[in-house]
Every structure is written in C-alpha cells, then in structure tokens.
Amino acid sequence: MSVANKPRERTVAHPPSKQRLRLWLRLLRSSRAIEARLRERLRTKFAITLPQFDVMATLARYENGITMTELSRHLMVSNGNVTGIIDRLAAEKLVLRQAPATDRRSYIVRLTPKGLLHFSAIAKAHEEWVDELLVDIGAAEAESIIQQLDGLVRSVRSGDARP
Amino acid sequence: MSVANKPRERTVAHPPSKQRLRLWLRLLRSSRAIEARLRERLRTKFAITLPQFDVMATLARYENGITMTELSRHLMVSNGNVTGIIDRLAAEKLVLRQAPATDRRSYIVRLTPKGLLHFSAIAKAHEEWVDELLVDIGAAEAESIIQQLDGLVRSVRSGDARP
DNA sequence: TCTAAATATTTTACGTTTGTAATATCTCGC
DNA sequence: GCGAGATATTACAAACGTAAAATATTTAGA
Numbered sequence: 001m002s003v004a005n006k007p008r009e010r011t012v013a014h015p016p017s018k019q020r021l022r023l024w025l026r027l028l029r030s031s032r033a034i035e036a037r038l039r040e041r042l043r044t045k046f047a048i049t050l051p052q053f054d055v056m057a058t059l060a061r062y063e064n065g066i067t068m069t070e071l072s073r074h075l076m077v078s079n080g081n082v083t084g085i086i087d088r089l090a091a092e093k094l095v096l097r098q099a100p101a102t103d104r105r106s107y108i109v110r111l112t113p114k115g116l117l118h119f120s121a122i123a124k125a126h127e128e129w130v131d132e133l134l135v136d137i138g139a140a141e142a143e144s145i146i147q148q149l150d151g152l153v154r155s156v157r158s159g160d161a162r163p
Numbered sequence: 164m165s166v167a168n169k170p171r172e173r174t175v176a177h178p179p180s181k182q183r184l185r186l187w188l189r190l191l192r193s194s195r196a197i198e199a200r201l202r203e204r205l206r207t208k209f210a211i212t213l214p215q216f217d218v219m220a221t222l223a224r225y226e227n228g229i230t231m232t233e234l235s236r237h238l239m240v241s242n243g244n245v246t247g248i249i250d251r252l253a254a255e256k257l258v259l260r261q262a263p264a265t266d267r268r269s270y271i272v273r274l275t276p277k278g279l280l281h282f283s284a285i286a287k288a289h290e291e292w293v294d295e296l297l298v299d300i301g302a303a304e305a306e307s308i309i310q311q312l313d314g315l316v317r318s319v320r321s322g323d324a325r326p
Numbered sequence: 327t328c329t330a331a332a333t334a335t336t337t338t339a340c341g342t343t344t345g346t347a348a349t350a351t352c353t354c355g356c
Numbered sequence: 357g358c359g360a361g362a363t364a365t366t367a368c369a370a371a372c373g374t375a376a377a378a379t380a381t382t383t384a385g386a
Contacts, residue, residue, distance in 0.1 A: 019305040020297040021290055024197060026312045031194040032239050033319045034187060039345085051371060068336060076195050078373050083337060085371075105335040105380045127184055134183040136318035141311065142182040148300075148308050149189045155299035156196045202373085214343060231364060241345050246365055248343075268352045268363040 034133055041129055046122050051077075053126070055085050056111065056119045059095060065110030094118060197296055204292055209285050214240075216289070218248050219274065219282045222258060228273030257281060 014022070039050045058074050059065070066074075072082045086109055089095040094115035097107040111119060134142070177185070202213045221237050222228070229237075235245045249272055252258040257278035260270040274282060297305070 014302070014306075016302040016305070017290060017294040019302045019309075020300060021293050023297065023300065023305040023309055023312075024293045026309050026316075027190070027194050027197070029239070030312045030316050030319070031190050033316055034190070036239065036345095037319065043345090049370065069334085076192070076199065077371090079335085080337070080339090080374080081372050088370080103335085103381075107336075127180060130184050130187045131180040133319050134186065134315065137183060137186065137311075137315060139177070139179040139182045142179070142186040143177075145308065145311050145315075146182075146186055146189050148304065149186075149193045152297065152300060152308075153189075153193050153196055156193070156200065156296050199373095206373090212342065232362085240343090242363080243346080243365070243367090244344055251342080266353070266363085270364075 034130075037133055038126065038129060042122070042126070045125065048122065051075075051085050052089055053122060055082070055089060056094065056115060057123065059109065059111045060116065060119050060123070062110070065098065065108040067106045067108060069106070071109060089115070197293075200296055201289065201292060205285070205289070208288065211285065214238075214248055215252055216285060218245070218252065219257065219278060220286065222272065222274045223279065223282050223286070225273070228261065228271040230269045230271060232269070234272060252278070 035050065042048050042050055042053055054075055055071065058071060068082050068086070069079060071086075072079045075082070086095060086097070090097065093112055095109055096112055097109055100106060100108050137145075198213065205211050205213055205216055217238055218234065221234060231245050231249070232242060234249075235242045238245070249258060249260070253260065256275055258272055259275055260272055263269060263271050300308070
C-alpha cells in the first residue's frame with residue numbers, strides 16, 4: 001500500500017522529507033490561525049490574554065493547586081515565564097500563592113474563588129468559539145486527527161536523542 | 164474501516180464539541196513541541212531565532228524582494244513586528260532594505276548574498292531536523308493529515324463572520 | 327553528627343518576539 | 357491642494373527563553 005511500491009503513481013511528486021516539511025508548515029499555520037482568533041476574542045470579550053487563560057485552565061484542574069514548576073511543565077513554557085503571568089493574575093486577585101509548610105523553596109499556586117468563577121465563564125465561551133471555528137470538522141474526523149497528532153507528539157518526544 | 168461505522172464502539176463517549184476542543188489542544192501541543200525543538204537547534208547550531216529564520220525563508224522565495232506589509236501578511240504576524248526582526252537581520256547584513264523609486268512610503272526587503280548563503284545552509288539542516296522529528300509519519304499519513312489541516316484552516320478562515 | 331557539595335525551586339535580568347495603538351510620511355483620487 | 361487611505365515605524369505592555377542569582381533542601385563524607 002505504500003506509495004513507494006507504486007512507481008507509476010502520479011502522487012510520487014513529493015518525497016517523504018518534503019512531505020514532512022509541508023506537514024510541519026501546515027501544522028504551524030493551523031495553530032497560529034486558531035490561536036490568533038482565540039487571542040483576539042479573549043482580549044475583546046474578557047480582557048485577558050491567552051497565556052493567562054491557559055494558566056487558569058490548568059489551575060482549574062488542580063483544586064489543591066500546584067507548584068510553579070509543575071505549572072510550567074504542564075504549559076510547556078519556561079520556568080521564569082510563569083512567574084510573570086502569575087504575578088499579573090495575582091495582581092487581579094484571580095490566583096494566589098500559598099507557602100507549603102513542608103518545603104519553603106516552593107509555592108503552591110491556586111485559583112481564588114473569584115478566579116474560578118471568572119474562569120468558568122471564560123471557559124464556556126472559549127469552548128463555544130473552538131466549536132464554532134472547527135465546525136467543519138466532524139467528530140470522527142476530529143478523532144482521526146487527534147490519533148495522528150498523538151502519534152506525532154510521541155514521535156517528537158521520543159526523538160530526545162541529541163546528536 | 165471508519166469508526167463511525169461501528170455504532171457499538173466504546174469511543175462514542177465524547178460529544179463533538181468536546182472532541183473539537185480536544186483537537187485544538189492537541190494541535191497546540193504538537194506544534195509547541197516541534198517548535199521548541201527547532202527553536203533550540205536553530206539557536207545552538209546557527210545562533211538564529213525561529214522568527215528570523217521564518218523571515219529569511221519567506222524572502223528566499225522572492226528573489227526580487229517584497230514589501231514589509233507583504234512580509235507581515237505572509238508570516239501572519241503584525242506589521243509593527245516585522246520591523247524589529249528586519250532591523251536585527253539587517254544589522255547582521257543578512258537582509259537589506261531598498262527604497263523603490265515609485266513609492267517612497269514602502270521598502271523592498273531582500274536577502275543579501277551573504278543572507279542567501281547563510282539561509283541555504285540553515286534550511287538544509289532545518290529540513291533534516293523536521294524529517295528526523297517526524298520520522299514516524301509516513302508520506303501517505305503526512306498527506307492525509309495535510310489534507311485534513313487544510314480543511315481546518317479553510318474552516319477557520321471562513322469563520323470570519325464576527326458576532 | 328556536622329559540614330560542604332550537589333540539587334531543587336523560584337525569581338530576576340536581559341534580549342527577542344508579539345500585538346495594539348498612535349504617529350509620521352507618502353500616494354492618489356477628487 | 358486636500359483629505360482618505362496606505363505604508364512603515366515607534367511606543368508600550370505582555371509573553372517567551374536562557375542564564376544567573378537567591379534560597380532552601382538533600383546528600384555524602386569526614
């Protein structure tokens with residue numbers, strides 16, 4: 001079934017390496033397009049940035065809070081970066097830092113009640129926006145892409161062998 | 164072969180809207196993972212940033228150069244943003260601004276010979292890295308994902324109706 | 327045990343990228 | 357020539373990554 005087995009196929013135009021490059025560019029383009037839409041709506045409708053929303057979404061899944069390092073790993077974002085985002089969210093009283101008794105190096109970050117309330121409203125709108133943006137993608141198709149992307153992420157992750 | 168043809172399948176758990184949300188999160192995660200790898204290698208091997216590489220890649224496709232506005236549209240990046248990137252590339256003598264005789268508002272930006280030479284080497288390595296990162300994705304599978312992402316981008320683009 | 331080195335956690339400092347808004351300059355239709 | 361629109365830059369704030377610094381914890385060795 002592989003393309004390589006059909007020398008006469010007209011589709012042989014692109015060698016695998018070019019094809020993978022095209023895939024990567026397409027991937028980048030798609031996520032940037034969606035990201036731009038969501039960012040704009042978050043700003044105009046809720047006066048919040050996308051990274052701040054991402055942080056709140058992560059915190060919402062950890063009722064008891066998590067440390068800064070765990071947070072940065074979840075978001076695939078640098079450690080020093082999270083500090084600034086949390087600073088701004090804390091200034092708005094949407095999150096708070098708690099000092100755990102056991103380890104005085106770290107902080108536990110969590111949503112305030114106000115933060116949780118605020119987040120719930122934004123998350124609802126956010127889900128609707130995504131649904132609207134991707135309306136042409138059926139459930140089966142979405143599932144299919146998800147599976148393939150999962151494989152892709154695993155592939156990228158495992159490629160940890162550095163030359 | 165499609166999942167939809169098996170009504171008894173346990174996978175029917177997720178409603179379409181949740182499925183689309185998962186798809187979006189997966190998309191974001193994949194591109195961030197790949198982006199991080201490429202960014203790191205560009206920095207360590209070639210002392211260049213990803214956006215700077217993106218700009219050079221675009222300029223490489225326009226031998227006669229393009230204007231700042233065209234460049235920003237290509238990269239899906241704000242107008243004021245390109246200025247800074249070009250400033251830094253120009254400081255390295257990798258690109259240059261030409262003032263066209265006809266329109267004194269605009270600049271034509273193009274790669275210098277040094278820039279083209281430098282870019283060719285980076286692009287070669289870049290393609291190899293992508294190929295390596297996505298090695299588990301076959302040509303047919305890549306094509307399949309590309310098709311689906313194209314549909315997705317079209318869907319997002321057409322969703323220009325703003326409430 | 328006690329102290330020094332190694333490790334972990336966060337913040338700070340710095341430079342680049344990003345978007346938005348405001349500004350300066352220029353073109354073109356009228 | 358004037359005003360609307362185009363083009364690019366500047367100014368500002370947020371986000372991002374890396375590296376270094378500041379604290380705190382753990383571990384190893386005498």
